[in-house]
Amino acid sequence: MISFDVTDEQSQIRDMLLTFAKEELTPRARQADETCAAPAELLDEAWSLGLASLAIPEAYGGGGAPRSTLTGALMLEAMGSGCAGLGGAAAASSLFVNPLIDLGSEEQKKRELPKFCGNARRAATLALHEDSFAFDPSRIVTRAEPRADGWRITGVKRLVPLGEEAGDMLVLARASDAPGIDGIKAFIVPPRAPGVAITRESGTIGLTPMRFARVELAGVSLPPDAILGEGDGADIRPLLASLRIGGAALAVGLVRAVTDFAIPYARERVAFGEPIAKKQSIAFMLADMHIECDVMRWLVWKAAAAFDRGADVSKMAVLAQNYVNRRAIRIADDGLQIFGGHGYIRDLPLEMWLRNARMLTIHGALAAA
């Protein structure tokens, strides 16, 4: 039955996070961008909201709420509207926790998930990207070799969110000669394991509070059940879909913020004797920004709803991500254009939003919805 009705619970979570985004994330966004760091007390406060453990089953100490990527998308959109960089940092544990809930074996869940149910904040991450142009998940070259005593992983991962801070990490690696995505599996790799070397990246254009890192895996030895899922490891397509939906949801929040920021400015800024919003070139730009914010949200919802149903997982997520990637960068860019020179100055958030939007529309593993 077709419905756009979020549940009362989803609505409460969204409202809570919208308030959190407005009161806590937005005011801290610029400083976090400049210092390339998320304040610890802010991350602690986000942790105290209990969202990291919300969908972890009660048996493992979690909130026991039904696992829902739609709820995840609502949460990420709300945080993205405050600051995608801080929101991404606050939600980083989802990169590890959600795939564990979705794809982990019972043993893995029992071992890994309780760590995220305590009062102490725990950062976690996922390593997808590699040091090559034209990268794509099916082209991963990091190799996981089966050994008599488990696995041996070798490769270099790049642009890993919160790499230095993470206490837990999933690494996507080629585990067999099966072609394309079929050969790629996720591995639970302790960041402090021998052979893992994590160093900060030289810097990124945006989302700087997510402190991206380079992760070198020099023949890291892992136990047999380090491979995510039962037996030969879970199909990672749902994981990729959850990443696509997560990144897109953050982007929807960001461009909504851009649009909501540009509307009052266009009404106030006078040029040639009238507010620029009264000129169709600007008014239509704003109309298109509004239209696309709406559309992108529904596409993310549709992909999330499909995910939660376990149907069309790859396809809907790819479609939503494709659409959001094309439109979000345009909105962020048009938002800056409406402010003219002021958009280019770092006093206002427009240039930061453009940089963050560039990250959100290209980086493939920023959040798992």
Add this chain to the structure above:
Amino acid sequence: MVDFTLSDPDRDILSGVAEEAKASEKYARHYDAHEDEILPKAFVEAAAFPSLLERMRRRPSDDTPSVIMQMLIRIEREAHNGVPLRQAPSALGNAALGAAGTPAQQKRWGHLMLAMSITEPGAGSDTKAIQTTAVLDGDEWVLNGDKIFVTNGVRCHGTIVWATVSKAAGRGGIKSFLVLKGTPGFELVRKEKKLGIRSSDTAAYAFRDCRIPRDHLIGGDERVPQSADEGSASYKGVLKTFNITRPTVAAGGIGKALGAFRYARDRLAKEGIAVDWDKGPHDRTSTEQTLLELEADIEAATLTVLRAAWLAARGEPNNLEASVAKAKGGELCRSGPQRAMELLGAMSLSHDHPVEQFLRDGRITDIYEGTGQIQRLVIARAILGYSSAELS
């Protein structure tokens, strides 16, 4: 709960609609090539299919809201290059009568097919600039003016006509009147020749000292507001009807794009070209990438229509969302079939295939019921809090 799936009975309804539309495909080229012919009230094939009302009657009330189903039905029907096997008994004028007419007027004329005459040679999107006048003379209104682009204008029984009773009052002076075919002074000037939708009759009218009874004023309110900003009830009543018609029109354009997309996707699949959802952009050809983006754009536009319809079903204001849907449907009716043709290459130009007709038939979507630019004006005013006088 957020959900975008249909129940099994609703799926069946849509596949029934698809079958019916498929059965009409054999007539599409004939009526495209013979624009002077008017569609029969029903084709013989129609007997094999239940009417829309019959299809919908079986639905439980706690399923997807029926207004949403109507949008999906429209999309599915227009995704086939066919003609309606039965002609609808009503037209846009009926919607206006339903929204703004008095109960007595609705009872009196509701059974007729009524077209809507708004556009004039010198006034399209800017409807308050219409020049057709209505002057009260005793117990009769006297209408003078020209109307064009009247949908169903040849086959209708009558039309609702927008005319001004006071040009000085601007929008407030515009009233709507019912004029029946055969009224002296009401002339059907011609049937328009169009790029597409040629099986749909589009008329041009002339009103020359056309006298109609005083009670043919829709809504019956003869007062003229003093301020130009103060719209009359009948004008607003007519605009209100657009909240459902805009998403419906958008659905038509989306259907044309969907039909073109499906044709391109299926024919290319036979050539071994298809989107592999596992592959990234660097491993796709530009043809595969275009197929993917076109499908994403169709999903996007469809969701805006569903959203506007969902709000309408809940009785919530949807003027903004109706325009969002129309803007997206309008955009897609152009870019969708265009890209489908580029995907297929030169043979898509031929009348052997329906794609070129999808382009021609769909193209109107970004024009009628408010151009894409008008939709953007409506949207911009809504988000900026401007009146039509402040942003035009």
